[in-house]
Amino acid sequence: MKQFVAVYGAEPEGVWAAPGRVNLIGEHTDYNDGFVLPFALPQRTVVGASRVDTPEWTVWSEQTGERITFDLSEHVAGWAAYVAGVVWVLREAGFDVPGARMALTSDVPLGAGLSSSAALESSVLTALADLGGLDLPVDERPALAQRAENDYAGMPCGIMDQSASIRCRAGHALFLDCRTLEVEHIPFDVAAAGLAVLVIDTKAPHRHVTGEYAARRTTCEEAAHALGIPALRDATLAMVADLADPVQQRRARHVVTEDQRVLDTVALLRDGRVREIGPLMTASHASMRDDFEITVPEVDTAVEAALSAGAYGARMTGGGFGGCVLALVDADATNKVTSAVTDAFAACGYTPPEPFVAIPGPGATRL
Incomplete structure (x- = not known):
């Protein structure tokens, strides 16, 4: 990932991506324990990441040009709250999250209702889970990403966005029961x-x-x-x-x-x-x-x-x-x-x- 190399002077250990989403139908039903039918977009947030030996995290964003370092001793605000929220929620869940350096880039439009925040959370969560070798099944990840947005970033969203960003399949819409969290991949080859x-x-x-x-x-x-x-x-x-x-x-x-x-x-x-x-x-x-x-x-x-x-x-x-x-x-x-x-x-x-x-x-x- 050239952005990571430009910022940190070395290749990342890995590169991960998570998509934005559109919801085909089912709006404001997720937090009412209802049904939703989103699908993942080709537009994605991409994160290059490498571990560091200290319990701190540095994240650089191509969109803002900012590089922010945090250790969770204080609350992180702004766009980096979505990154810090993922680290926080993983630690709250008992996972030994590795310190890391990250570089972010995205072509998910901001402020357009396409879940750029969920794409950010999901890409970072996927990267940290892999880097740390965390025993974290895919079907349990959306709830953690949702909690990061609810309890850390302060957005009371339902679980649809994170579920779509993490669990969708190409060529399908994700039929999600937001009460049971059961999913069915519905063919959607338009x-x-x-x-x-x-x-x-x-x-x-x-x-x-x-x-x-x-x-x-x-x-x-x-x-x-x-x-x-x-x-x-x-x-x-x-x-x-x-x-x-x-x-x-x-x-x-x-x-x-x-x-x-x-x-x-x-x-x-x-x-x-x-x-x-x-x-x-x-x-x-x-x-x-x-x-x-x-x-x-x-x-x-x-x-x-x-x-x-x-x-x-x-x-x-x-x-x-x-x-x-x-x-x-x-x-x-x-x-x-x-x-x-x-x-x-x-x-x-x-x-x-x-x-x-x-x-x-x-x-x-x-x-």
């Missing part, structure tokens, strides 16, 4: 069906830690408590209709209907009926817009323009308040849909969007 998943980065920045994401999670937990159930995974629409608080009712209705949309999407994909998932994607977006209230004008405009240009379905992906839109389109229609969205953004005076075609890739690995 190209074979003559289709493409167009990801449109709306360039509308999303900021979860500002409190909106946490507020949605709190409201869901309050709704579950009001219904006397462990989580909204256990609710029905009839139960939701009995909620006295109208905000809780809307939030819960989204979760209940979104869980069902995930199950319906999985059933269609198992049968190879890829085009037919389009209306479920569009219904998901309407639910996020109207019941969960997490969309912004840029993403709504992108969805409407994509559908008008012939997309089979379109929805925002990620935690909300900005970020990316997915559109399921004919493979030969990507330019047409891209042009329609770009023109719609220009008419509204928005920053030009950045589209790309997403091909389901593998999870975290040593290169």
